[in-house]
Amino acid sequence: MGELIRALCLVAVLEGLFLFVAPNGWKRAAEQLQALPDKQLRIVGGIVVAVAVIALWVLRAV
Numbered sequence: 001m002g003e004l005i006r007a008l009c010l011v012a013v014l015e016g017l018f019l020f021v022a023p024n025g026w027k028r029a030a031e032q033l034q035a036l037p038d039k040q041l042r043i044v045g046g047i048v049v050a051v052a053v054i055a056l057w058v059l060r061a062v
Contacts, residue, residue: 018026
């Protein structure tokens with residue numbers, strides 16, 4: 001459980017850094033995401049999740 005909390009905190013740090021360093025770029029990216037259909041967003045989200053899970057699995061084995 002501790003690892004999950006640390007991982008969520010790291011995600012929050014990264015999200016905050018993006019907002020702090022490039023707020024205009026983040027706004028443009030959010031606008032572009034809003035223009036995509038839900039099906040396409042779900043596909044992209046699924047791919048990101050799959051890649052992240054595989055990366056975690058590989059890194060855990062190292």
